[in-house]
Amino acid sequence: MSFDVRCFVLPMPDGIVVIDTGMGDNTTDIAQALERLGAGWGDVSDVVITHAHADHVGGLNGVLSKATTAVVWAGEADAGAVSSESQVRPAADGASVRGLRVIHTPGHTQGHISLLHEDEGLLFVGDAVGTMNGTMVRPPAPFTADPVEAELSLRHLARVRPHRMLFSHGAEIPDANSRLRELLEQPAPQP
Ligand SMILES: [Zn+2]
Secondary structure, three states: OOOOOOOEEEEEOOEEEEEOOOOOOOHHHHHHHHHHOOOOHHHEEEEEEOOOOHHHHOOHHHHHHHOOOOEEEEEOOOHHHOOOOOOEEEEOOOOEEOOEEEEEOOOOOOOOEEEEEOOOOEEEOOOOOEEEOOEEEOOOHHHOOOHHHHHHHHHHHHOOOOOEEEOOOOOOOOOHHHHHHHHHHOOOOOO
């Protein structure tokens, strides 16, 4: 099975934020992304975990071994499930991490969060929704803890209307807001 999961390295005004750390050791790729920004591991101020699934947090301790001063954040209900060598701080709904607004989007996991880069209108949706071959898709039902809540969270995200939507699984697609509204018109998987 080929498996594509994304981490994001974001230069913010007062630090560099890494969103998710992938399944295994991704420090080489993340180091390259930092280098492209003219930065290094010491500039990583924060690591934000969208949710405590292995493909998003597996690489965390590898990242923390390099970014030794980074603060780790995860949604309140998932923070305890993140295996981390540093303390994991709860990222509450509405909180801001260096200009990234935390949006509580439970369902896929109870503590799943999305992140909005308010200045640039970039919405990082984690696994709330993804894309496959250019089509927007809900995450596979077996991996979603509470499909009813997940659907409510998707409706919440549809009201954010970001400039761009970035997915943990799947490439960016044009006009993601319209595609999300269309997806919500299709029947949701039944619990
Ligand atoms: Zn997941």
